Amino acid sequence: MKKTKKNWLEWVVFALGLILVSVTLGYLIYAGATMGHEAPSIEVRLGTPERRQFNFLVPVTVINHGDETAEGVRIEVVIDNGGASKERAELDVAFLPRHATREGWVTFEQDPGAAQLKARVLGYQRP
Amino acid sequence: MFSLPLLYTREVWWAGFIAHPYRLLGYVLATFVLLLGYNRYAGLRRDSTTIEVAIDSIEEMGLGIILGGLVLFLLGRFTFDMALMEIIGIVVVGAMTVAIGVSIGTAQLGASGKEDEGLGRTSAKNEINFAAQLVFALCGAFLFAANIAPTEEVVVIAIALSWAKLMGLAIFSLLIAFLILHYSDFKGASDFVRADHPVIILLGTIVTYAVALGSSALVLWFFGRFEGVALYTALAQTVVLGVPATLGASAGRLLLQ
Secondary structure: OOOOOOOHHHHHHHHHHHHHHHHHHHHHHHHHHHOOOOOOOEEEEEOOOEEOOOOEEEEEEEEEOOOOOEEEEEEEEEEEOOOOOOEEEEEEEEEEOOOOEEEEEEEEOOOOOOOEEEEEEEEEEOO | OOOHHHHOOHHHHHHHHHOOHHHHHHHHHHHHHHHHHHHHHHOOOOOOOHHHHHHHHHHHHHHHHHHHHHHHHHOOOOOOOOOHHHHHHHHHHHHHHHHHHHHHHHHHHHOOOHHHHHHHHOHHHHHOOHHHHHHHHHHHHHHHHHHHOOOOHHHHHHHHOOHHHHHHHHHHHHHHHHHHHHHHHHHOOOOOOOOOOHHHHHHHHHHHHHHHHHHHHHHHHHOOOOOOOOHHHHHHHHHHHHHHHHHHHHHHHHHOO
16 A cells, blocks of 8 residues: 555455446436436326235335426326215325435225226425 | 445535536536645645655545446346436535545645645644645535535525525634634644734635635535525525635645645
8 A cells, every 4th residue: 555556455445436436426417417307206106906915905006207306206096986985095205306216005905806996196205 | 434424415416417527517616726736735645746746636536436337236226128318417426525635635644644744743833834735625615515415404494594594604604713723722733724913814714715615606506505595595505615615725724734
């Protein structure tokens, strides 16, 4: 370490460092240049309901297509079987970064199988 | 060692994906400039040429990215099925302070002994001028401020504090700066810091505090703490963070060389 000449290990570290730093900088410039200012636009996808011991599980996938991060995303899923005996469930996602995907579940007591499931995003804030 | 607390802080991970890529870019560039400055005056070798300084800085950046990335990955902060921008953001924010930590670590622990004493004491020491002191102070302040700035507590304190207590904090900071720099008189830690004239001591104290406030404001801005707050709250946050930053700045001027 104390020699004025560098040894091979230092050169390897330098080469690696140079690559990592330039890739990071390049990517950040690219990402900054291509990124717009579109507000979070959130898509909710529902999976197939599964029966569990105590309830019914519905997988939820939340995707942010916008260019900004959303905080405190609240999602509502409702069983819509023609007006009678509606049941609703909620899911909160703490942070949904730009172009990111998060997964979770909502639970129901009644079998949502036959009925139609409706999902929507209630709201979210700018972090 | 110096930067590990940062990797264990939630707000730091969040800053990675909340910040705009250009802000991250600015963070990387600012860190690089700081590393250049630090390595110029206190790097692995004191007799470094400009190119060697640049090479060292890039090495440390690389180490920072590797180490920071590895630790964050092991902590489960990102998985490879996440969006690339998210991963890069999280790693970059962590890696930059790790890079400064690596830089200070190697300079302090690696190059102990005769190099420090030999070259450092004689001609090179005299060249450690105002700019060097400023760089050391900046490094120290940045390191301390960056460890605390992302936490929610700074805002909480800043909102709750009364005007009088803020003034108290500011005076307390100045006192810290004065005492640490003045204490070095007895130790004779540095030729520059040892000032005979009270005006120079006063000037040094004020410059140290100014550096501390400046780096506090910069780091707070980076972590998005100035967005949507009144000017007074922003100022209050800077003063609150200024206390640890002053400690870092004055300690930096003494310890980091």
